Amino acid sequence: MNSAELLADAFGRVQETVHGAVEGLGADELSVRLDGEANSIAWLVWHLTRVQDDHVADLAGTEEIWTAEGWFDRFQLPFSTGATGYGQRPDDVAAVRVDTPALLLGYYDAVHEHTVGYVRELSEADLDRVVDEAWTPAVTQGVRLVSVISDDLQHAGQAAFIRGVLRRR
Template identity: 65%
Template structure:
Protein backbone atom coordinates (compact mmCIF):
# COMPACT_ATOMS: atom_id res chain seq x y z
CA UNK A 1 0.00 0.00 0.00
CA UNK A 2 1.30 3.45 -0.86
CA UNK A 3 0.43 6.98 0.32
CA UNK A 4 -2.16 7.49 -2.41
CA UNK A 5 -3.92 4.30 -1.35
CA UNK A 6 -3.94 5.37 2.31
CA UNK A 7 -5.30 8.82 1.48
CA UNK A 8 -7.96 7.30 -0.78
CA UNK A 9 -9.01 4.96 2.02
CA UNK A 10 -9.15 7.79 4.57
CA UNK A 11 -11.25 10.10 2.39
CA UNK A 12 -13.52 7.17 1.53
CA UNK A 13 -14.08 6.57 5.26
CA UNK A 14 -15.11 10.23 5.58
CA UNK A 15 -17.64 9.75 2.78
CA UNK A 16 -19.02 6.57 4.33
CA UNK A 17 -19.44 8.27 7.71
CA UNK A 18 -21.13 11.28 6.11
CA UNK A 19 -23.57 9.06 4.21
CA UNK A 20 -24.44 7.03 7.28
CA UNK A 21 -25.07 10.23 9.25
CA UNK A 22 -27.30 11.81 6.57
CA UNK A 23 -29.10 9.14 4.53
CA UNK A 24 -32.78 8.75 5.29
CA UNK A 25 -33.07 11.91 7.37
CA UNK A 26 -35.83 14.42 6.82
CA UNK A 27 -35.07 18.08 6.29
CA UNK A 28 -36.28 18.69 9.85
CA UNK A 29 -33.83 16.08 11.20
CA UNK A 30 -30.95 17.63 9.26
CA UNK A 31 -31.67 20.96 10.96
CA UNK A 32 -32.54 19.76 14.45
CA UNK A 33 -30.34 21.09 17.25
CA UNK A 34 -29.69 19.27 20.53
CA UNK A 35 -29.72 22.73 22.13
CA UNK A 36 -30.24 26.25 20.83
CA UNK A 37 -26.60 26.80 19.84
CA UNK A 38 -25.55 23.29 18.78
CA UNK A 39 -24.43 22.56 15.25
CA UNK A 40 -26.91 20.76 13.02
CA UNK A 41 -26.16 17.67 10.95
CA UNK A 42 -26.79 19.73 7.81
CA UNK A 43 -24.37 22.45 8.83
CA UNK A 44 -21.68 19.99 10.00
CA UNK A 45 -21.72 18.10 6.70
CA UNK A 46 -21.86 21.30 4.63
CA UNK A 47 -18.95 22.75 6.64
CA UNK A 48 -16.70 19.68 6.49
CA UNK A 49 -17.35 19.41 2.75
CA UNK A 50 -16.66 23.11 2.13
CA UNK A 51 -13.36 22.89 4.03
CA UNK A 52 -12.33 19.75 2.14
CA UNK A 53 -13.29 21.40 -1.16
CA UNK A 54 -11.44 24.62 -0.32
CA UNK A 55 -8.25 23.03 1.00
CA UNK A 56 -7.87 20.17 -1.47
CA UNK A 57 -8.74 22.35 -4.47
CA UNK A 58 -6.16 24.90 -3.37
CA UNK A 59 -3.48 22.21 -2.97
CA UNK A 60 -4.40 20.68 -6.34
CA UNK A 61 -4.48 24.02 -8.14
CA UNK A 62 -8.07 23.28 -9.18
CA UNK A 63 -11.29 25.25 -9.05
CA UNK A 64 -13.47 24.47 -6.06
CA UNK A 65 -16.36 22.13 -6.83
CA UNK A 66 -18.56 24.64 -4.95
CA UNK A 67 -18.10 27.10 -7.81
CA UNK A 68 -17.37 24.81 -10.78
CA UNK A 69 -20.52 22.77 -10.17
CA UNK A 70 -22.61 25.83 -9.27
CA UNK A 71 -23.30 24.37 -5.82
CA UNK A 72 -23.05 27.86 -4.30
CA UNK A 73 -26.12 28.91 -6.30
CA UNK A 74 -27.97 25.68 -5.59
CA UNK A 75 -27.47 25.99 -1.83
CA UNK A 76 -28.47 29.69 -1.94
CA UNK A 77 -27.06 30.47 1.51
CA UNK A 78 -27.48 33.94 3.06
CA UNK A 79 -23.77 34.64 3.49
CA UNK A 80 -20.67 34.98 1.33
CA UNK A 81 -20.34 32.32 -1.37
CA UNK A 82 -16.69 31.94 -0.26
CA UNK A 83 -17.69 30.98 3.30
CA UNK A 84 -16.60 27.57 4.56
CA UNK A 85 -18.29 27.74 7.95
CA UNK A 86 -15.17 28.64 9.90
CA UNK A 87 -16.07 31.09 12.68
CA UNK A 88 -19.76 31.21 11.82
CA UNK A 89 -22.39 32.26 14.32
CA UNK A 90 -25.25 30.21 15.68
CA UNK A 91 -27.57 32.13 13.35
CA UNK A 92 -25.38 31.18 10.38
CA UNK A 93 -25.52 27.53 11.43
CA UNK A 94 -29.32 27.72 11.57
CA UNK A 95 -29.48 29.21 8.07
CA UNK A 96 -27.95 26.15 6.34
CA UNK A 97 -31.27 24.48 5.53
CA UNK A 98 -31.00 22.05 2.64
CA UNK A 99 -32.19 18.54 1.90
CA UNK A 100 -30.11 15.40 2.06
CA UNK A 101 -29.94 14.97 -1.73
CA UNK A 102 -28.30 18.36 -2.21
CA UNK A 103 -26.00 17.89 0.77
CA UNK A 104 -24.83 14.42 -0.30
CA UNK A 105 -24.62 15.44 -3.96
CA UNK A 106 -22.16 18.19 -3.10
CA UNK A 107 -20.21 15.95 -0.74
CA UNK A 108 -19.94 13.19 -3.36
CA UNK A 109 -18.77 15.66 -6.02
CA UNK A 110 -16.04 16.93 -3.67
CA UNK A 111 -15.12 13.36 -2.78
CA UNK A 112 -14.66 12.46 -6.45
CA UNK A 113 -12.45 15.51 -7.11
CA UNK A 114 -10.45 14.73 -3.98
CA UNK A 115 -9.86 11.12 -5.07
CA UNK A 116 -8.79 12.18 -8.57
CA UNK A 117 -6.15 14.37 -6.94
CA UNK A 118 -4.85 12.04 -4.22
CA UNK A 119 -4.72 8.97 -6.47
CA UNK A 120 -2.13 10.78 -8.58
CA UNK A 121 0.20 11.58 -5.68
CA UNK A 122 3.47 9.87 -4.92
CA UNK A 123 5.30 10.05 -1.61
CA UNK A 124 7.59 12.88 -2.77
CA UNK A 125 4.58 15.08 -3.59
CA UNK A 126 3.53 15.05 0.06
CA UNK A 127 6.59 17.12 1.03
CA UNK A 128 5.58 20.06 -1.20
CA UNK A 129 4.86 23.18 0.85
CA UNK A 130 1.28 24.36 0.27
CA UNK A 131 0.95 27.06 2.94
CA UNK A 132 3.77 29.30 4.13
CA UNK A 133 1.53 31.30 6.47
CA UNK A 134 2.31 28.87 9.31
CA UNK A 135 5.51 28.18 11.19
CA UNK A 136 6.64 25.68 10.20
CA UNK A 137 5.17 25.90 6.70
CA UNK A 138 2.49 23.31 5.93
CA UNK A 139 3.31 20.46 3.55
CA UNK A 140 0.74 18.80 1.32
CA UNK A 141 0.86 15.67 3.46
CA UNK A 142 0.17 17.60 6.66
CA UNK A 143 -2.63 19.57 4.98
CA UNK A 144 -4.36 16.41 3.74
CA UNK A 145 -4.11 14.71 7.16
CA UNK A 146 -5.48 17.88 8.76
CA UNK A 147 -8.49 17.84 6.41
CA UNK A 148 -9.11 14.15 7.06
CA UNK A 149 -8.88 14.68 10.83
CA UNK A 150 -11.28 17.64 10.81
CA UNK A 151 -13.67 15.85 8.44
CA UNK A 152 -13.82 12.73 10.59
CA UNK A 153 -14.39 14.79 13.73
CA UNK A 154 -17.30 16.68 12.16
CA UNK A 155 -18.73 13.54 10.55
CA UNK A 156 -18.59 11.87 13.96
CA UNK A 157 -20.37 14.86 15.50
CA UNK A 158 -23.09 14.54 12.83
CA UNK A 159 -23.42 10.83 13.60
CA UNK A 160 -23.70 11.65 17.31
CA UNK A 161 -26.49 14.16 16.67
CA UNK A 162 -28.26 11.58 14.52
CA UNK A 163 -28.01 9.11 17.39
CA UNK A 164 -29.59 11.65 19.73
CA UNK A 165 -32.44 12.17 17.27
CA UNK A 166 -33.02 8.46 16.90
CA UNK A 167 -33.22 8.00 20.69
CA UNK A 168 -35.96 10.61 21.08
Protein backbone atom coordinates (compact mmCIF):
# COMPACT_ATOMS: atom_id res chain seq x y z
CA MET A 1 0.00 0.00 0.00
CA ASN A 2 1.40 3.38 -0.94
CA SER A 3 0.74 6.70 0.80
CA ALA A 4 -2.04 7.72 -1.58
CA GLU A 5 -3.85 4.43 -0.99
CA LEU A 6 -3.42 4.87 2.75
CA LEU A 7 -4.97 8.35 2.61
CA ALA A 8 -7.85 7.06 0.48
CA ASP A 9 -8.45 4.30 3.02
CA ALA A 10 -8.46 6.81 5.89
CA PHE A 11 -10.99 9.03 4.09
CA GLY A 12 -13.08 5.88 3.52
CA ARG A 13 -13.15 5.30 7.26
CA VAL A 14 -14.37 8.85 7.77
CA GLN A 15 -17.16 8.15 5.29
CA GLU A 16 -18.21 5.01 7.19
CA THR A 17 -18.31 6.93 10.46
CA VAL A 18 -20.28 9.82 8.96
CA HIS A 19 -22.86 7.48 7.44
CA GLY A 20 -23.15 5.54 10.70
CA ALA A 21 -23.83 8.73 12.62
CA VAL A 22 -26.41 10.15 10.20
CA GLU A 23 -28.34 7.38 8.44
CA GLY A 24 -31.86 6.78 9.69
CA LEU A 25 -32.19 9.98 11.69
CA GLY A 26 -34.94 12.51 11.22
CA ALA A 27 -34.66 16.28 10.96
CA ASP A 28 -35.30 16.81 14.67
CA GLU A 29 -32.66 14.28 15.72
CA LEU A 30 -30.10 15.79 13.34
CA SER A 31 -30.71 19.22 14.88
CA VAL A 32 -30.76 18.26 18.57
CA ARG A 33 -28.18 20.02 20.72
CA LEU A 34 -27.42 18.41 24.06
CA ASP A 35 -27.30 21.89 25.59
CA GLY A 36 -27.51 25.47 24.35
CA GLU A 37 -23.79 25.65 23.57
CA ALA A 38 -23.41 22.20 21.99
CA ASN A 39 -23.11 21.30 18.33
CA SER A 40 -25.75 19.25 16.55
CA ILE A 41 -25.14 16.25 14.32
CA ALA A 42 -26.24 18.36 11.34
CA TRP A 43 -23.76 21.11 12.16
CA LEU A 44 -20.89 18.70 12.87
CA VAL A 45 -21.31 16.83 9.58
CA TRP A 46 -21.87 20.04 7.60
CA HIS A 47 -18.76 21.58 9.20
CA LEU A 48 -16.45 18.61 8.69
CA THR A 49 -17.61 18.38 5.09
CA ARG A 50 -17.14 22.10 4.46
CA VAL A 51 -13.60 22.01 5.88
CA GLN A 52 -12.67 18.95 3.83
CA ASP A 53 -14.19 20.53 0.72
CA ASP A 54 -12.36 23.83 1.32
CA HIS A 55 -8.98 22.26 2.05
CA VAL A 56 -9.02 19.67 -0.73
CA ALA A 57 -10.24 22.20 -3.31
CA ASP A 58 -7.39 24.49 -2.27
CA LEU A 59 -4.83 21.69 -2.60
CA ALA A 60 -6.26 20.50 -5.92
CA GLY A 61 -6.70 23.99 -7.35
CA THR A 62 -10.40 23.37 -8.00
CA GLU A 63 -13.65 25.06 -7.11
CA GLU A 64 -15.28 23.75 -3.96
CA ILE A 65 -18.04 21.17 -4.46
CA TRP A 66 -20.16 23.44 -2.21
CA THR A 67 -20.52 25.98 -5.01
CA ALA A 68 -19.54 23.99 -8.11
CA GLU A 69 -22.34 21.47 -7.64
CA GLY A 70 -24.97 23.77 -6.10
CA TRP A 71 -24.89 22.50 -2.52
CA PHE A 72 -24.78 26.05 -1.16
CA ASP A 73 -28.18 26.70 -2.78
CA ARG A 74 -29.63 23.38 -1.64
CA PHE A 75 -28.73 23.93 2.02
CA GLN A 76 -30.11 27.49 2.08
CA LEU A 77 -28.08 28.46 5.14
CA PRO A 78 -27.77 32.08 6.28
CA PHE A 79 -24.00 32.12 5.74
CA SER A 80 -21.68 33.32 3.01
CA THR A 81 -20.50 30.76 0.45
CA GLY A 82 -17.08 30.74 2.13
CA ALA A 83 -18.35 29.81 5.61
CA THR A 84 -16.97 26.52 6.92
CA GLY A 85 -18.09 26.69 10.55
CA TYR A 86 -14.86 28.02 12.04
CA GLY A 87 -15.61 30.67 14.64
CA GLN A 88 -19.36 30.16 14.50
CA ARG A 89 -21.44 30.91 17.55
CA PRO A 90 -24.31 28.90 19.08
CA ASP A 91 -26.91 30.77 17.00
CA ASP A 92 -25.04 29.79 13.83
CA VAL A 93 -24.95 26.16 14.94
CA ALA A 94 -28.72 26.28 15.50
CA ALA A 95 -29.20 27.65 11.96
CA VAL A 96 -27.83 24.47 10.39
CA ARG A 97 -31.01 22.44 9.92
CA VAL A 98 -31.74 19.83 7.29
CA ASP A 99 -35.01 18.08 6.45
CA THR A 100 -33.41 14.75 5.71
CA PRO A 101 -30.12 12.94 6.16
CA ALA A 102 -29.96 12.67 2.35
CA LEU A 103 -28.95 16.33 2.07
CA LEU A 104 -26.03 15.97 4.50
CA LEU A 105 -24.92 12.64 3.07
CA GLY A 106 -25.31 13.79 -0.53
CA TYR A 107 -22.97 16.71 0.04
CA TYR A 108 -20.59 14.64 2.13
CA ASP A 109 -20.43 11.85 -0.47
CA ALA A 110 -19.80 14.33 -3.30
CA VAL A 111 -16.88 15.82 -1.35
CA HIS A 112 -15.64 12.35 -0.43
CA GLU A 113 -15.66 11.26 -4.08
CA HIS A 114 -13.71 14.37 -5.10
CA THR A 115 -11.26 13.88 -2.23
CA VAL A 116 -10.55 10.23 -2.92
CA GLY A 117 -10.21 10.87 -6.64
CA TYR A 118 -7.66 13.56 -5.86
CA VAL A 119 -5.59 11.69 -3.24
CA ARG A 120 -5.39 8.49 -5.30
CA GLU A 121 -3.41 10.41 -7.94
CA LEU A 122 -0.85 11.88 -5.53
CA SER A 123 2.77 10.79 -5.64
CA GLU A 124 5.15 10.73 -2.70
CA ALA A 125 6.71 13.94 -4.05
CA ASP A 126 3.26 15.57 -4.21
CA LEU A 127 2.73 14.82 -0.53
CA ASP A 128 5.99 16.63 0.31
CA ARG A 129 4.91 19.82 -1.50
CA VAL A 130 4.81 22.74 0.95
CA VAL A 131 1.34 24.32 1.00
CA ASP A 132 1.60 26.68 3.99
CA GLU A 133 4.80 28.39 5.08
CA ALA A 134 3.13 30.26 7.94
CA TRP A 135 3.94 27.36 10.31
CA THR A 136 7.23 26.00 11.62
CA PRO A 137 7.83 23.53 10.19
CA ALA A 138 6.02 24.46 7.00
CA VAL A 139 2.89 22.42 6.27
CA THR A 140 3.12 19.94 3.44
CA GLN A 141 0.24 18.62 1.39
CA GLY A 142 0.51 15.26 3.18
CA VAL A 143 0.36 16.90 6.59
CA ARG A 144 -2.64 19.01 5.54
CA LEU A 145 -4.52 15.89 4.39
CA VAL A 146 -3.75 14.05 7.64
CA SER A 147 -4.97 17.12 9.54
CA VAL A 148 -8.27 17.01 7.61
CA ILE A 149 -8.67 13.30 8.37
CA SER A 150 -7.98 13.91 12.07
CA ASP A 151 -10.48 16.78 12.26
CA ASP A 152 -13.08 14.79 10.31
CA LEU A 153 -12.79 11.76 12.57
CA GLN A 154 -13.09 13.88 15.70
CA HIS A 155 -16.28 15.55 14.47
CA ALA A 156 -17.74 12.34 13.05
CA GLY A 157 -17.07 10.69 16.42
CA GLN A 158 -18.83 13.55 18.19
CA ALA A 159 -21.82 13.10 15.88
CA ALA A 160 -21.83 9.35 16.59
CA PHE A 161 -21.74 10.07 20.33
CA ILE A 162 -24.74 12.41 20.06
CA ARG A 163 -26.60 9.76 18.05
CA GLY A 164 -25.91 7.24 20.81
CA VAL A 165 -27.21 9.60 23.49
CA LEU A 166 -30.37 10.27 21.47
CA ARG A 167 -31.02 6.59 20.79
CA ARG A 168 -30.71 5.75 24.51
CA ARG A 169 -33.17 8.43 25.60
